[in-house]
Amino acid sequence: MTGNSGRQLESESKGIGQESFRFSQTEQLYGNMSFFTDTVLFEYSYLEKQLCLSANAKGHINLQAFERFFSKHRDNAPKEGEMRSFEFSMGKIGEPFHWCSCKLTAVWEDKKTGPLKLIGKLQDISGSKAREEQLLLKSIKDGLTGVYNKSAFEYRVDELLKSETDSWLCMIDIDNFKEINDCYGHPTGDRILMKVGGMLCDLFPEPDLVGRVGGDEFVVFTAGSDVYKRAEKLLKRAKKAVPEGEGRLSVSIGIVSSSGKREENYQKLFSQADRAMYYAKQAGKNRIASYHGNIWQVT
Template sequence: MTVQDRGLLPLLAGLCPMHAVLDAEGHLVQAGPTFAKLFGARALQGMRFLDLIELRRPHQAGNMADLLASAGARLRLRLRAAPHTALKGVLLPLPGGGAVVNLSFGISVVEAVRDFDLTGADFAATDLTTEMLYLIEAKSAAMDASRKLNLRLQGARIAAEEQAFTDMLTGLRNRRALDHVLDRLMQSEQDFALLHLDLDFFKQVNDTLGHAAGDHVLQEVARRLRDEVRSDDLIARVGGDEFVILLLGMTERAPVGDLADRMIARLEKPVPYRAQHCRISGSIGITLSCAYDSPEPVRMMADADLALYAAKGRGRGCARFHESPLPRAAPAHGIA
């Protein structure tokens, strides 16, 4: 067969779509359809093969003689133009001059499919690359489905955790979240102020206007409290009309007391509900973690509760700090 034996050339296109037929000077006589696809719309016939493809192993090639010296060997080549796709190949000389080079992508087939928009029709029917592409496509689809499922599961877990720590009526944290944060603060030994707030006259709202009005008031209370604290502070609804506020890093009585007074003043502003105005107030008991040698959540909550009752006993609508009782005097001995 010579390069002039055109009757055999169409067979190569069907059997080896990545082939190139070269004449005795190394110019392209015919390019297989997949080989031609690597160069877009360029007319390849008559172009010098080594101007398009670089032979890297087993040795460099500068002319047709160098190419023929590699006949029968496993060739490592690459496109000279971007994206410089790596190729594998074998060259067989033709009687009468010239050669046939059969190429493949090897392990770079995935990138080649992407870069040159190849399909199964661009590979020989017996090429195992087609089977590998199907496996890669199936694996990609499975991994994509797995990734989406994991994202949904992760989203569901985050949503469930968020719901478990959230009071659904007000959007504030709940008692479970409060206990979690208190435990974390104990471990980190970070100082904070704890405010126990109980709404005054809230029962009258429920009794006179109904529970829907009460829910509306609680939501408005939550909004007003959020406006007064920082983003790092925590507000938790721990009962029907009871709230606990943790002010992180605040240990001075004066600024804590001022903040509590501002909260109470905000709460005393009427809450519109339909054609009515709901009027409430708030009483607050306060403890500071720095006042304890070894602060404990249970004790601080109990002390804040005592301070809250003291605030209510003084007419409500006010804030009181917990005052530690004086230590008991030791009993005198020897006195009748």
């Protein structure tokens, strides 16, 4: 009895489905696309040389930017049966549809005469791109200070060194950091790390790079010729950064210049900057040491 009831229900469901679903080519059905503001349909007629977009595109996408993108595919249409799928940015940051995914194909009547139409859809993926960016930042940024982590910093510097331009790598170490942690606790130590990271980002804003490569060790990569002046400002700011009762803060800085030679890499510069920072420590801390042209100098 149960089995018979089940077969009857299945049969009725199929009947309802066949009666309830049908395909429509009415404009009203396509007009409903306006309710889905994250998706825009487009169609280009090669005969009429006219591009049409669904109504919800108005006010949502940068039409000039879309036209520049579209013209590349209009003049190089997909082959019969080919579906192209890709992502691209369109318009300025902050505008709707800044990041889009696109799928398009061509309607052919005869391979010799060329395509009749180019049809496709755009979908706003700005939200998913933002989430991807957040995940990416978590993978390349130091969780405490927000500057680049060790591996990400090294990769970025090696890429920039390929430009073979004059640049400098700075190694910054917080003096007596272990004593600060031991005397005032790790929460105080964390606050100091965040303050130093913030000072470095303020003194060396993008496109300069700031990274944290160890417990109390930071690195900076810059093409600014005033690197020594900014390093001196860091020494002065560090002295004033810690409230009374949380110890005394100072940093030692090692600076090395890039020769701009093709064979130079991050590891070589880092080793030299680390040695320069060690010289600054040996000379009494709270100072700058540099390495340039095989000459060591402490200031």
